[in-house]
Amino acid sequence: MIPTRARPEYLAVALASVMPQATRAQAEVLVISDGEDRSTLAVVDRYGARLVALSQSAGANAARNAGVSAAHGDPIVLIDDDVDAPPGWLDALLAGVADTPDCDVFGGPIRARLEGGGPSACGRESAPITTLELGAADRDVAFVWSANMAIRRRAFEQVGPFDEAILGRGEEEDWQRRYGARGGRVRYLANAGLDHRRTASDATVRALARAAYAQGRAARRYDARKGTPPSIPQELRTLAGCVWHIIRRRCAIGVVLTAHSAGRMREALAGEGS
Numbered sequence: 001m002i003p004t005r006a007r008p009e010y011l012a013v014a015l016a017s018v019m020p021q022a023t024r025a026q027a028e029v030l031v032i033s034d035g036e037d038r039s040t041l042a043v044v045d046r047y048g049a050r051l052v053a054l055s056q057s058a059g060a061n062a063a064r065n066a067g068v069s070a071a072h073g074d075p076i077v078l079i080d081d082d083v084d085a086p087p088g089w090l091d092a093l094l095a096g097v098a099d100t101p102d103c104d105v106f107g108g109p110i111r112a113r114l115e116g117g118g119p120s121a122c123g124r125e126s127a128p129i130t131t132l133e134l135g136a137a138d139r140d141v142a143f144v145w146s147a148n149m150a151i152r153r154r155a156f157e158q159v160g161p162f163d164e165a166i167l168g169r170g171e172e173e174d175w176q177r178r179y180g181a182r183g184g185r186v187r188y189l190a191n192a193g194l195d196h197r198r199t200a201s202d203a204t205v206r207a208l209a210r211a212a213y214a215q216g217r218a219a220r221r222y223d224a225r226k227g228t229p230p231s232i233p234q235e236l237r238t239l240a241g242c243v244w245h246i247i248r249r250r251c252a253i254g255v256v257l258t259a260h261s262a263g264r265m266r267e268a269l270a271g272e273g274s
Contacts, residue, residue, distance in 0.1 A: 001071060003063035004081035005034040008043045011081045013197065015047040018079070021090040030071055032063040061162035061171050064146070068156055075106075076156075078172075080147040084113070085194040096138065096189035097150055103185040104155035105176065107144020108192030109133050116200025119208065119252030125245075128208045128256040129196055134188045141188045142180070146172040148194050155179060168218025170225070205252050209259035216263025224271060232272065235265045
């Protein structure tokens with residue numbers, strides 16, 4: 001199940017990597033378009049996947065819920081439209097699910113791939129896109145991420161759908177918190193890894209900073225929803241630390257971190273005024 005919104009170039013890479021594996025596993029591949037888009041339809045037709053299109057954009061969780069309703073299989077495997085899944089990924093994921101019948105939620109490593117090299121970094125900071133690396137052994141964990149995730153259908157029956165009011169940060173975390181509150185387990189499958197991509201044009205400092213600013217605002221909103229937002233002085237200290245990191249380390253990733261912190265600060269001030 002692949003939610004997407006008008007990103008045909010990314011979707012084509014994801015489908016090219018997934019379709020042969022799904023065919024061997026006799027699994028359907030479902031693309032959920034967050035709003036109607038002809039370019040998405042063309043890519044889906046080219047690779048022989050199945051398309052569900054929302055009539056208008058409603059966010060990734062709305063797309064995921066539509067996919068869960070439309071899907072025939074169990075478990076339901078979620079990936080993002082900007083991944084590249086190496087051969088053997090799906091077999092490893094499904095094997096891990098089969099080997100752990102008392103667990104309903106699974107995920108694997110998510111490796112950053114910034115094409116074109118990405119911004120210069122000092123080596124102290126992680127990649128400025130979503131990653132997950134929790135070691136070389138399978139184990140229970142608190143969270144996995146929807147770029148590489150599998151959920152048994154019975155878990156949706158118990159917990160309910162993804163919360164469509166959450167946009168951006170916290171979308172799948174909120175659902176896993178509800179699942180965990182019912183005593184559910186989340187299992188990390190170390191051999192079921194894939195790559196999370198950014199093309200060279202999307203891996204520039206400017207592009208990554210723009211995305212990070214929006215993610216920072218979403219992260220602050222999610223913290224407020226949970227009732228755990230840092231104070232404005234705390235947010236200011238974090239922002240100042242990010243700026244100092246740029247100056248001290250001459251690290252371009254620091255610009256992206258600063259943009260994220262600035263987004264959080266902007267949302268915090270907006271909340272104060274509302």
